[in-house]
Amino acid sequence: MKYGYFDEKAREYVITNPNTPAPWANYLGSPDYGAIITVNAGGYSFVKSGAAGRILRYIFNQFDEPGRYIYLRDEETGDFWSASWKPVSKPLEKYHTECRHGTSYTEFISEYNGIRSRALYYVPMNATHEVWRISVENLTERPRKISVFGYAEFTTESFYTQDLVNMQYTQFITKTEFHDSFILEQINEFNYPRPDGTTGRERFFGLAGAAVDSYTGRREQFLGRNRFDRPQAVLDGKCDNSLNYNGNPCGALQFSLELDAGQKRTAAFLLGQKTVFEAKAIMDRYAEPEKTVDSELAELIRYWHGELANLKVSTPDKSFDAMVNTWNAFQCFTTFVWSRAASLVYCGERNGYGYRDTVQDIQGIIHLDPELARKQLTFMLSAQVHHGAGLPLVKYSHHAGHEDTPEQDSYVKETGHPSYRADDALWLFPTVYKYIAETGNTAYLDEEIPFADKDSGTVREHLKRAIHFSMTHLGPHGMPAGLHADWNDCLVLGSQGESTFVAFQLYYALNIMKEFCENEPEYVQYLEEAAEKLLTVLNEKCYEGDRFIRGFRDTGDVIGSKKDREASMWLNPQSWAVISRGATPEQADKILQTAYEQLNTPYGLQLMQPSYRYDYFEGARMRLFNPGTKENGGIFCQPQGWAILAEALAGHGDRAFQYFKESSPASFNEDADRRVIEPYVHGQFIEGRESPFAGRSHVHWLTGTASTVMVGCVEGILGLRPTPAGIEISPSIPSDWDGFTMEKFFRGKKLHITVNNLAHREGKPKTVILNGAERAPGVIPESDLLEDNKIIVIM
Numbered sequence: 001m002k003y004g005y006f007d008e009k010a011r012e013y014v015i016t017n018p019n020t021p022a023p024w025a026n027y028l029g030s031p032d033y034g035a036i037i038t039v040n041a042g043g044y045s046f047v048k049s050g051a052a053g054r055i056l057r058y059i060f061n062q063f064d065e066p067g068r069y070i071y072l073r074d075e076e077t078g079d080f081w082s083a084s085w086k087p088v089s090k091p092l093e094k095y096h097t098e099c100r101h102g103t104s105y106t107e108f109i110s111e112y113n114g115i116r117s118r119a120l121y122y123v124p125m126n127a128t129h130e131v132w133r134i135s136v137e138n139l140t141e142r143p144r145k146i147s148v149f150g151y152a153e154f155t156t157e158s159f160y161t162q163d164l165v166n167m168q169y170t171q172f173i174t175k176t177e178f179h180d181s182f183i184l185e186q187i188n189e190f191n192y193p194r195p196d197g198t199t200g201r202e203r204f205f206g207l208a209g210a211a212v213d214s215y216t217g218r219r220e221q222f223l224g225r226n227r228f229d230r231p232q233a234v235l236d237g238k239c240d241n242s243l244n245y246n247g248n249p250c251g252a253l254q255f256s257l258e259l260d261a262g263q264k265r266t267a268a269f270l271l272g273q274k275t276v277f278e279a280k281a282i283m284d285r286y287a288e289p290e291k292t293v294d295s296e297l298a299e300l301i302r303y304w305h306g307e308l309a310n311l312k313v314s315t316p317d318k319s320f321d322a323m324v325n326t327w328n329a330f331q332c333f334t335t336f337v338w339s340r341a342a343s344l345v346y347c348g349e350r351n352g353y354g355y356r357d358t359v360q361d362i363q364g365i366i367h368l369d370p371e372l373a374r375k376q377l378t379f380m381l382s383a384q385v386h387h388g389a390g391l392p393l394v395k396y397s398h399h400a401g402h403e404d405t406p407e408q409d410s411y412v413k414e415t416g417h418p419s420y421r422a423d424d425a426l427w428l429f430p431t432v433y434k435y436i437a438e439t440g441n442t443a444y445l446d447e448e449i450p451f452a453d454k455d456s457g458t459v460r461e462h463l464k465r466a467i468h469f470s471m472t473h474l475g476p477h478g479m480p481a482g483l484h485a486d487w488n489d490c491l492v493l494g495s496q497g498e499s500t501f502v503a504f505q506l507y508y509a510l511n512i513m514k515e516f517c518e519n520e521p522e523y524v525q526y527l528e529e530a531a532e533k534l535l536t537v538l539n540e541k542c543y544e545g546d547r548f549i550r551g552f553r554d555t556g557d558v559i560g561s562k563k564d565r566e567a568s569m570w571l572n573p574q575s576w577a578v579i580s581r582g583a584t585p586e587q588a589d590k591i592l593q594t595a596y597e598q599l600n601t602p603y604g605l606q607l608m609q610p611s612y613r614y615d616y617f618e619g620a621r622m623r624l625f626n627p628g629t630k631e632n633g634g635i636f637c638q639p640q641g642w643a644i645l646a647e648a649l650a651g652h653g654d655r656a657f658q659y660f661k662e663s664s665p666a667s668f669n670e671d672a673d674r675r676v677i678e679p680y681v682h683g684q685f686i687e688g689r690e691s692p693f694a695g696r697s698h699v700h701w702l703t704g705t706a707s708t709v710m711v712g713c714v715e716g717i718l719g720l721r722p723t724p725a726g727i728e729i730s731p732s733i734p735s736d737w738d739g740f741t742m743e744k745f746f747r748g749k750k751l752h753i754t755v756n757n758l759a760h761r762e763g764k765p766k767t768v769i770l771n772g773a774e775r776a777p778g779v780i781p782e783s784d785l786l787e788d789n790k791i792i793v794i795m
């Protein structure tokens with residue numbers, strides 16, 4: 001079934017049937033003031049930390065409640081409904097609604113009984129409060145009296161678990177106050193009051209652009225003995241002007257409208273963690289809500305659409321375009337900014353950045369905003385320990401030069417991470433390379449950055465130490481030891497087990513490093529010898545003719561041999577053999593074909609197969625998951641991006657695109673019940689063929705899938721491959737495409753690219769015409785580019 005469509009002109013996903021199989025969500029604001037809002041206005045808000053700064057209550061994994069509710073009541077009949085379909089859930093034959101999820105805002109446009117409401121939710125740029133703009137329009141020929149109720153359910157405590165479970169304490173620490181236009185929640189009012197009498201923990205919920213007719217700060221009064229579909233105050237037509245003292249606080253404000261035929265009125269509810277003085281100042285700014293909201297929304301859209309503007313593609317496949325131009329790109333920014341902070345799955349308990357996650361997330365936005373990427377990349381380099389490894393978890397409070405590390409108990413106690421992973425710092429190589437290639441800023445390699453614990457060095461020095469860390473943590477075959485995990489969190493190989501995936505990563509890193517250290521012949525020689533040795537081991541010990549094995553256990557036994565009964569074929573060693581350029585073209589064709597034959601499903605490639613049931617070993621932690629799920633034979637989505645990229649690099653455009661389509665959220669727009677989560681957002685994994693629910697996806701929004709699929713599409717399928725010297729354009733596309741166009745800004749220059757595929761080939765273009773002059777395909781040096789360029793690529 002289909003629940004909505006992509007409106008690419010507005011860069012919005014429009015949900016026309018709100019009865020979606022899961023709460024389809026959107027992100028507002030930033031982790032400084034973050035808000036998640038669903039198709040039915042469910043969700044929560046927080047300040048700085050989803051776990052420790054929660055200000056709106058939300059019950060996970062339940063009924064998508066509470067939410068940012070706006071109720072409308074017809075004063076003549078007593079009939080009432082909500083601006084979002086739920087919580088009141090009027091019959092959809094009579095209640096017409098659209099939920100428009102946009103770039104950092106969500107709007108509900110609903111019509112019921114001759115009244116149109118528009119409820120717009122957003123967090124203004126650089127602000128730490130949220131706005132719910134509500135406009136009500138009388139579409140009938142007669143005057144109407146409508147009452148509007150806004151409802152926000154505050155937490156009693158910033159620590160969301162305390163709010164939910166420690167009720168012998170948290171139910172007795174709040175009270176609410178009413179201040180003319182807003183409700184103020186006090187928490188531990190008399191604990192450490194500041195000189196001005198505030199604590200800094202107050203929250204407010206206010207109404208601007210209309211006078212409050214009634215209010216309550218008590219959830220028990222607002223709801224009575226009912227639930228959100230029939231709150232007592234809405235049934236009664238008024239709140240009773242009561243305030244809480246103990247129990248559950250809320251902000252509920254009601255105002256009345258008299259609307260002539262055709263008349264429309266606008267007001268705004270405002271919410272944030274603010275003192276009484278700050279709240280008053282914010283309320284004043286919205287005295288004329290329409291004006292303020294219009295300009296704030298325009299600013300928000302300008303910013304986000306500006307962020308997405310560096311690349312625009314137009315292909316024969318509109319769902320590919322919607323993902324690359326808007327939704328995958330917006331998700332890349334969301335993972336870049338939010339990391340794994342908070343979603344409807346992540347509660348905000350991971351109090352920092354995962355090293356590998358963030359270094360990979362950065363890759364997803366380099367082609368759109370390389371300078372923003374650089375800032376975070378510099379930050380992550382400063383989270384490398386002096387011996388070259390990455391800190392497994394980089395605290396939000398990271399203070400480079402002064403951090404403790406997994407060698408110290410204090411770090412382990414605070415973060416729960418006892419040791420290093422084999423892959424963390426190796427992600428720096430492709431990320432630094434992509435940044436330098438996009439910008440041409442080779443001077444970045446000489447920029448001085450501190451290490452996490454002590455010392456400082458240039459970016460080049462940081463990378464050298466990363467290589468040093470890997471080279472001093474090799475296992476018995478001379479391949480990188482798997483340590484606490486490689487990319488796969490469920491593969492614990494220790495100091496004696498070895499990972500082919502990381503071996504290919506290291507091989508790739510060694511080759512990138514050769515380019516970065518051209519003026520150091522001795523070091524280049526060292527890199528070359530190390531790379532050659534590694535590739536020899538990979539070929540001699542890990543290649544089985546049609547696949548690379550996954551590695552070695554600490555006992556020396558092979559993982560992922562074709563002889564094995566379980567887990568005999570793994571995806572990542574195959575894709576990474578190709579991405580790292582370690583595989584010969586013949587090997588590439590063979591291993592990619594085996595992956596296709598053994599791992600592919602209608603919903604993408606399984607991470608491995610068959611899943612572990614009986615033949616696992618101690619370090620194979622994925623056995624904890626049901627077969628066909630997550631790392632145990634699920635269709636892990638992040639590796640789909642690598643498979644797309646590998647096929648594209650091998651010149652297999654048909655296969656690359658097939659893999660894109662199989663796992664792309666947008667492919668499930670018409671079959672959304674199978675996939676369950678949002679058709680505009682990648683998830684962490686899809687259940688594989690051993691699950692009775694094959695095709696169902698999980699863990700929406702905050703996942704490394706966003707960046708790898710983006711890179712797979714942009715570098716792989718579209719073939720936009722910047723290098724430090726310039727840019728190569730080498731698409732790998734479906735052979736049935738006649739061609740496509742791209743508009744790209746590259747180092748401040750405009751590229752209008754037309755790809756002509758009337759020959760119906762799938763990869764490796766024949767000719768490139770740059771501003772009228774024909775040339776062989778390959779890197780176009782930056783110096784050959786004008787300000788404005790017409791590039792024709794003939795396949």
Ligand code: GLC
Pocket residue numbers: 354356357487488489490631684703704
């Ligand atoms: C999760 C983790 C990521 C890991 C992946 C595979 O997505 O966030 O760090 O690489 O699982 O185990």
